[in-house]
Structures are given as structure tokens and as C-alpha cells.
Amino acid sequence: MTSLGHAMGTDFKGPPDLSGARHGTRVVVLGSGLAGMLAAYELRRAGYAVQVLEYQNRAGGRNMTLRGGDTVMELGGHTQKVGFAPGNYINPGPWRIPYHHQGLLHYCNAFGVALEPFIELNHNSFLHSTEAFGGKPVRYRDFAGDFFGYTGELISKAVDQHKLDDVMSADERAHVKAAMRTWAGLGDDGTWTKGTRSSLRRGFDKPQGGGVDGAPVPSDLLPRDEVMKSGLWQFIAFHERLDMQTTMFQPVGGMDNIGKGFARQIQDLITLNCKVTAIHQDDHGVTVTYDDMAGGGAAKTVQADYCVCTIPLPVLSQLDVQVGAPLKAAIAAVPYGSSVKLGLEFRRRFWEQDDQIYGGISFTSQPISQISYPSSGIFTKGPGVLLGGYMFGPAAYDFAGMTPQQRVEEALKQGSKIHPQYRKEFSNGVGFAWSRVPWTLGCCSMWSEQARKEHYKALTTMDNRIVLAGEHASYVGCWQEGAILSSLAAITTLHKRAVGGA
Amino acid sequence: MTSLGHAMGTDFKGPPDLSGARHGTRVVVLGSGLAGMLAAYELRRAGYAVQVLEYQNRAGGRNMTLRGGDTVMELGGHTQKVGFAPGNYINPGPWRIPYHHQGLLHYCNAFGVALEPFIELNHNSFLHSTEAFGGKPVRYRDFAGDFFGYTGELISKAVDQHKLDDVMSADERAHVKAAMRTWAGLGDDGTWTKGTRSSLRRGFDKPQGGGVDGAPVPSDLLPRDEVMKSGLWQFIAFHERLDMQTTMFQPVGGMDNIGKGFARQIQDLITLNCKVTAIHQDDHGVTVTYDDMAGGGAAKTVQADYCVCTIPLPVLSQLDVQVGAPLKAAIAAVPYGSSVKLGLEFRRRFWEQDDQIYGGISFTSQPISQISYPSSGIFTKGPGVLLGGYMFGPAAYDFAGMTPQQRVEEALKQGSKIHPQYRKEFSNGVGFAWSRVPWTLGCCSMWSEQARKEHYKALTTMDNRIVLAGEHASYVGCWQEGAILSSLAAITTLHKRAVGGA
Incomplete structure (x- = not known):
């Protein structure tokens, strides 16, 4: 409680106090998303000997940005080459940061990641329902x-x-x-x-x-x-949600500048291309087995005293993990959401030039759900990239089932109902389906109230030498802040165990 | 009407078409605020021979920014020296630009004035009434x-x-x-x-x-x-006003970058330090008499075929102006508002660091009315400048009646009710009272409905060779867009008269 009423809206209490660590105690961190990288950063600062194993050939996890020249490969075999003009980008994963995500904001500032306002609410954007006002969008x-x-x-x-x-x-x-x-x-x-x-x-x-x-x-x-009757009031409600309130931020130049900022701190600790297959533990330590994909897939092992595991649950649940029944049940119990995001590049920023829409979001009852306008580069003359659709749930499964070309075509068809300029100005597009990403198999944890009651405590309780971290191990699911707060909680727990269990 | 419903929210129809001007027709423009400078710019482009007389020793009019080292002199004799740290500033006049002020935005872009988002609505700011919730601010x-x-x-x-x-x-x-x-x-x-x-x-x-x-x-x-009972709902209503809706903009680095951008286009046309005393006209032309304040106050005259007069009405009404009774009555009929703005510099951005407030406005029932947090420099470590008060009406008269030191002291006293950090962190401040500015004698026109009915037509109708421009000659009073739109209307009228009356 503060003198001015209830709390400030953040559960971040500053960097963790990990003093008194036994120098050289070994920790293996699995996954180099924000949770894993933060754990590695703080544990090393405290004196632990840390190494990080990463499945991908890059650090950052779901913190990603797609730019021209990037390649997107997905389960099912489709490959997309991003065709955006230089400087343009889309963030297929996290794309905005609420003011109360103080943990993430703290580390962005500590690691020199430049932030700028993300425009969320725009009174001049469109609301659209195929069932209301003759199917015409209204401001x-x-x-x-x-x-x-x-x-x-x-x-x-x-x-x-x-x-x-x-x-x-x-x-x-x-x-x-x-x-x-x-x-x-x-x-x-x-x-x-x-x-x-x-x-x-x-x-x-x-x-x-x-x-x-x-x-x-x-x-x-x-x-x-x-x-x-229109139902469009749901989109007024949207902006009043704690997570969607102003002021919001985004990293200058793309969300992956956060991942890069974290990685700069600990890049010497990360081994890429490690496909973990087993996590075993006994009274003396943890043994992680992985296939070294950069070395022809040869099986290797890492020994450590403790393990921070940030592997997304749909992947983790398929591995050979030596933990007790409660944690095993918890790992299996949390479904992950399916989500699709579409980045569409147009030859000019017609939404600004014709419609006077600068940043913010237009909403529609159609499956694409929303069109979000870039908060950066406003008033520039060249091509611009829209978030041409952002789906969760059934619509996301439908879009994930299409070829990338079909996804873009469908987004153009639906978006044209709001912006008739779409067809004339379209340049190229990319459709990113999280359910087809092999290293996460979904976009993020979708805890039900029932699952939370039954399994959250087990999921977040250290199991001998293994502790889980990631947005799934928090009450801020699907947000980067969840990864940050859960990571701080996990390493605090690990530290207490390591010091106390000496 | 557009295909998507009613108009886009702007009455700007693009730069004016002044084709067919008789080359060399002379126009004297009085005042180098935005209205005067835009008139000069477009008239010269069309082939007119333009000169601009300006009372001050700078162009820009009410478009101003105060920075460290600047001096503020006011009627009554008080002089303030601004003590802000390098890079910090306050805009004592206009400070934000709504998305629908398309005329101003057009010329900002045309003249290379960089813009950035101005954060207006902030869900984490404070609302405060001395009469509600025990006098405690609420989020x-x-x-x-x-x-x-x-x-x-x-x-x-x-x-x-x-x-x-x-x-x-x-x-x-x-x-x-x-x-x-x-x-x-x-x-x-x-x-x-x-x-x-x-x-x-x-x-x-x-x-x-x-x-x-x-x-x-x-x-x-x-x-x-x-x-x-609290009355604080008025501040929710505030953000729904057309003029206060998101997205808003501000020039990067201070509002006067707009004035400077306009001045860059026509600086060769402006003569500074001209105190106009009389505007006469007959069938052959216009004669403007002014005291050349840079030349010891000697009276001089300028001859022209036409005159665009942007002198604020409280000043113009005191001059010898040769116009018909309807325009004379109109010039005398429009009261100007009194307004005071306070810029307070603090040693650190405690509103961000302690309170997680990034841009936006806190409102209070106290005379200071509001505290606005800077939209730029967010997360920086050095000193920051707040808009520590922005008063219109009676409270503005009260503050204008104080010494500058008293204004700042009063703002600190009231602001401390919302931010207890005020006293400890305060560095220096400046209080700008528009009623004490000799070249405008008030901040802007405050048309009543009755005055509008009786006098607006006369004020905006060309009187033989003289036409008025400025925010007072528009329905967008007190906004820079009013100056832009009225200027375009005035020069279009002048052009028609000049071409048609050949």
C-alpha cells in the first residue's frame, strides 16, 4: 500500500537480492527467451556459474521482429521470405508494453533499450461489424x-x-x-x-x-x-482493460531490440542449436541431455547443481523430465493459445494520408479481428506496414490451417471492408502462425481458473533442483512481464535453496 | 461527405489555388504569427509582392517555447530569467496538435517540422479534488x-x-x-x-x-x-472532447520549431520591431504607419495594394484603423481570454520514477487546474519540466496578479497535494501570464454565441482592401489550426478581390 491508495500496478520490487551465493555453484538455464536470459544475467551477477542452452539459432524466444530478408519456416513445411522495405517491420510476438510492466521497463532501461510511445487508443480509427450499420465502418x-x-x-x-x-x-x-x-x-x-x-x-x-x-x-x-445492438461497445471496453490502458511503449525499431539488449549482457553464456531431450536430477545435481544440432545432432550432456527451465510447456511436456507427479501434472495441464499475426506492407500510408489515422487500432467482427497502425514513422512518405490481423482462438486455428498466401489473401479481403485502398496499395505480406512454431507450439499459456487452482502452485514450486520460469509461471500470462516476474521469483527460490541447502 | 460517413474532421482542403495573380501586386501582412507567415508564404508563391511587419523582435507570435537562458518580460515590469537545464523547455502558448488539425499538420510536414506523439490521456495519472475522497488524489x-x-x-x-x-x-x-x-x-x-x-x-x-x-x-x-459527488467525471469527459482526443502531436524539441519552420520560408519578407499605429486605405491602396522601434521609434509608412492584418483584436482595437463600422464594431466586440501557464523544473522525473506516470495530465479542483507531464525525454535521468499549472478565466487573473515568484510558490503549494515530492525536488520555475503580454493582451479570442451571431461575418469579410486573419477569425478559436484556416480563407478572399477587381 502506498500513501496515495492501492499499489502502483506493478509487482516488480527491483532487482533480486541474491547475496551470499556460493561462488561457482552451477546453474543450467534452458531457453534464452527473456525469462532465461534474465535468470542467467542475475545469477551470474550473484556469483553463480551459468550456462544457457537454446533450441533456436538465435536468442530472444518469442521476442521477435520480422524485417525484409527474414525467412519464416513453420511446421507443415511452408517457408515465407519477408519482403518489407528497409526500416519496416512487424513484431509477430509481443508488440507493446503497458506502463505497469515495471520489471520489463526496468531492464529495458538498464540494458539501454530505447523505448517510444505505442499508440493504443485512437479516436479516429474505425469500428466495424458486418452485422451493424449496414456493414460500414464507423469512426x-x-x-x-x-x-x-x-x-x-x-x-x-x-x-x-x-x-x-x-x-x-x-x-x-x-x-x-x-x-x-x-x-x-x-x-x-x-x-x-x-x-x-x-x-x-x-x-x-x-x-x-x-x-x-x-x-x-x-x-x-x-x-x-x-x-x-452493434456489439461495438466491446472495443470501447477493450481500452479500459488494465493491460491496454495508456501510456504504452514499444522499443524503437522493433521488439527484438529488447531480446538483443538482454542477449548483449550474457551472450557468452548461450549455446545455440541445443535440442533438449531429457532433464534428470538426483541428490547431487542435474543432468540435461540435448542434441547438438549444430554438430550433426550428436547427443551431449550438461551437468549442473540446479536448473532453471523456461521451455514452453507444450514442448516440455513431451520431454523426459525427472520431476515429481505434481509438477509433471502441472506441465501437462496448461493449454497454450493459438495466435496468428499478419504483417501487410502497402506502398504508402493511406491510413494516414487518406483517413487521418495515426497509430492505434481499428476493430472488426471479421476473423482478422483488428488492424493496427504503426506508431513509428508517422508522416513518412514511403511504404508502411500494418498489423493486418491478430487472431486468438478459433480464427487463429482457421488461419493457421491456410497456406501463408491464403492468410494474406484473406486478410486483404477482410481488411478491404474497412480500407478500400487495400487492393490498390498492397505490396507484400507475411502471416505468422504460433501453433506452427516447433519450439513453442502455441503462443502462450492460457490458464483456466480451474487449472490455476489445481496446478499453479506445483508448477511454480521448485522440484528438488529444478525450477520453472516463463510467462506460464506467472499471473501475467502472455506478457513479457510475466516472463520477467516469474524469472525473478524462480531464481530467488533457487538461491534460497542453494544457500539454505548447503 | 465521404463514402465512410461524415467528414474527416478537418476543414483543410489543401493549399489554396491562387492562380492568375497579377504579378507584383503588393500585399502588406501585419504580424508574423502562423496566420501572417502562412499568408506571406502562399501569396508570394502566387506571385504577390509581400512584406510582413512584426511588432516583436522575433517571428512566431504566440507559437513560443521557453528554454534555459530565455528572458520573459511582462506588463507590470516583472522580468523572469528561465533557469531550465539544457534540452528542457515549456511551451507557454500552444502545446499540442489534434489529429484533425490537418492544415497545421500539412504545413509542418511541408516545412520539415518533425513531430512526435503528445500523450494526452494517461490512465495512471491522478484526479484530485479538495472536496472528494478526503482530499486525496485517486488514479x-x-x-x-x-x-x-x-x-x-x-x-x-x-x-x-x-x-x-x-x-x-x-x-x-x-x-x-x-x-x-x-x-x-x-x-x-x-x-x-x-x-x-x-x-x-x-x-x-x-x-x-x-x-x-x-x-x-x-x-x-x-x-x-x-x-x-466528486465532480471528477468532468476529467473523463475532457478526453472525449473532439479537440482532446487521441492521437495528438507535438513538435520535437519545442512548439517554436513550427514558428521557426514557417519563418524559414519567408524570413526575407519580415521586418521586426515595427509597432503599427495606423492602417489607412482608399481606392488606390493601403497605407500602414508604424514606429520603427529598432530605429529609435521613428514613424514610417508602408504602401501596398492590400493588407492582411493578423494583429490580435485587443491590440488592433486600440489602433487607428480605417475600416467600416461593422468591422470596427466586430474588432471591439470579441473578448480575449486570460491564461497563465507555469513551467516547473525538478531535479528528477519523480512522476515517472516514483509514480509510473509517463506523459498525460493530472487534474485538480485547485486553481492550477492541471499538471501535465512531458511526452518527451521519458525515462531520462536528468531534471525534467512539468507544466505545473494551466489556468483560464478567474484563476488566470488571480495568478496574473501575483509576482512571478508568487505564482511559482502557489503552484508548488497546490501541486504538493498531488505530488508530495514537489518541495524536495524543485529546482526552478517560470510563470507566463498572457494578459500581461503587450502584443496580444490575452491568450486568444473567446467568442460568445451572441457575439458570433452579431459580429463574425463582419470580422471575416474583406473591408475594401483590408482582410483580417488569425485564430480569432475562425471557428477553431485558440488553436493554431484556426490561424491556418483563417489565413487560407483570408488570402483566398484577397486573391479573388485582387483578380476580380482588376
């Missing part, structure tokens, strides 16, 4: 203005008509009426009607201008019953 | 979560209790109920109560963490009657 500001206006009007009128006398005092009724009128921008009569006041929220039909012909013309309202 | 996210929650709950319950059956069909009632639950984040029972769901809006008491102790603890709600 966020139009919809939000009308939704708030009608909502405020309903309560204001209900107060006037004494319908709420039973639930509030006369004093509160007066306050509620004032609140609704101010918040919703109602007229003096408490109604949401076409006119200057409503257009000062939703925008004018002829905007405010200069000179003798400068008078604005108010805009028509959307009908209340259509607003309420 | 925006806490208040907004509870205000939306209780509002949604009121309607959801009213629907359940059939109180709204008379105003909507059964179908719409079902939609409204679903809308309220989703938008407001209500529980399955339609209530706003303490728990995971409400804390996923307003934040947890113990935030979501990692590892075995990662479970979050929900936060307490603010009581509904206090929320409704």
Missing part, C-alpha cells in the same frame, strides 16, 4: 460519442422520471444527473441530440473552419437501438 | 473504472427491474444489458463489486506477479455516492 469517436451520449441520457431521464429514487438519495440523484450531463456531453435538457454539443464529441459533418464560411455543420447521430 | 484508472462500473450497473439493474420497459423494446433491453456488462466490466450478476474483474480495470491492491506468490489481491472500490 471510434462517432460510436463512442453516441454510446456514451445515449447511456448518459438513459440515466439522466430515469432520474428525472424518479425511476431511481429507490436506489439513491435525492442528493445523489442530483449528482448523478450532473455527472451524466457532463460526462456524456448531453444538452441542457439532458438529451443526446444532433447539434453542436454532440458534434464537439463525435465530429462535425462540415468541420469547424476559418473565415467567413467557417461555420461547422453538425453530424447525424447513429440510432440508439443500432448502437446498442 | 484515473481507479476513478474511471468505478464511474463506468457504477453507471453500467445502474442501467443494468434498471433494465432487470423493468424500469426502462417504456423506453425500449425487449430486444433493445437485452442489447443494453449486454452492452453495460461488457463496457463497464460488470460481474456476471450485473454488479460492480470488488474482485478480479473490477481490478482488471482499476488495478489490483497487490498486482499480478510471477512465481508461487504471484496471485493478485483485488483493490477496494470507491463508494458510488462519493464517485458521483
